Amino acid sequence: MMKDGSIVFPGEKVATAEEVMAGEGTYEEDGIIRASVIGKLKIDRKALKAIVQPLTSMPLLLKKGDTVICEVKQIGDAMVIVRILHVAGIKRQIAGEKDGAIHISNVSQEFVEDLSKKFRIGDIVRAKIIKAEPAIQLSTKGREFGVIKAFCTNCRNALIRKTNTLECPVCGRKEERKVTDDYGMGELDKVIKNGDKNKKGE
């Protein structure tokens, strides 16, 4: 077995299958565990796993807890279908499945009667992934989550925030959304961590 903390390259032998199991960044071949990425070797003695912690940036797969930016594609009676465009704070493009769903029960802390009063097709939404497998489920509960940019359903111009509503600067139409605190600020890389303060004051 190789020493903990040594730098390994793809294909390099890190341990044998009798000693530990193949964890992240490794693979097993003919009873030998080898690294699959460039990184530092960590042997997890408790879980009996060999892990290679990458030194490079890694392909981006969506996981539970990620703060993401998405576009509303479709609105149903109980579901909003969105396309995930960006993961907050990460430069790389998304590698896997990009379509997600927000169930009506995960839209807001309050009771939601009509989804089309919370989202409209084409809106840009900040949401959190609450489930990544088998399909991506998102939530917009909390003040930091919701629509960050909305467009007029009449003339497609960007809506401007007024005290309690959104207003179209061109045609004057007033609309309703589940907006974030920082609506219209263009904050794409704000990572929202779990905390109790998100639950209060909606």
Added chain:
Amino acid sequence: MLMKDGLRIDGRKPDELRKIKIEAGVLYRADGSCYLEWGGNKIMAAVYGPREALPRHIQDPTKALVNARYNMASFSVEERKRPGPDRRSTEISKVTSEALENVIFTELFPRATIDVCIEVLDAEAGTRCAGITAAAVALADAGIPMRDIPVACAAGKVDGMVVLDLTSEEDKEGEADLPIAIAPRTEEILLMQMDGHLTYQEFEEALELAIKGCKQIAKLQKEALMKKYESFEEE
């Protein structure tokens, strides 16, 4: 006359490589990149993805696609080359994609594509080998899980003698050229092409020589990657 006193026209021994310089992570916007100088070759490789494969009908629900694009700059050869893909570069793109596909764990990224761009800025024989070698470093730099870091090198026959890593004169005037790409750990062959004629014995000799050359280059690849990530670690 391409050989004199057992040395080649550029003064190399038959089993000697040209000078190679590899630098990893040179481009900011690519997910992984590499700049490589190999004799008179200057090559830039960039890796993007894994990202969504578009149009959707090209997606494979079981694995990722590996899409390499080999392109020669119009100023890379003596006579201006007409820009854009041609028969030669289309073929090289195809064989490169297939060589790289065999070492990448494509099944980890279904429906995605891994795009590899290989730009030849300056060419002097052996660009396909140099391209694969550079692409391999760029893939490792992009953190794409691989079984091994692939590497490529050519051998050939000049003036009746089997030599390693042909120059452009040797390639044009010589009897044969045998570029190969291997996974250096297992010596598994990922690409093999041949131009010209070799007897069976000569072929075996050339193959062995090319594998030896590949292993030398594999060390340089790792050094280049180490150089980038060692400094990373100290921070």
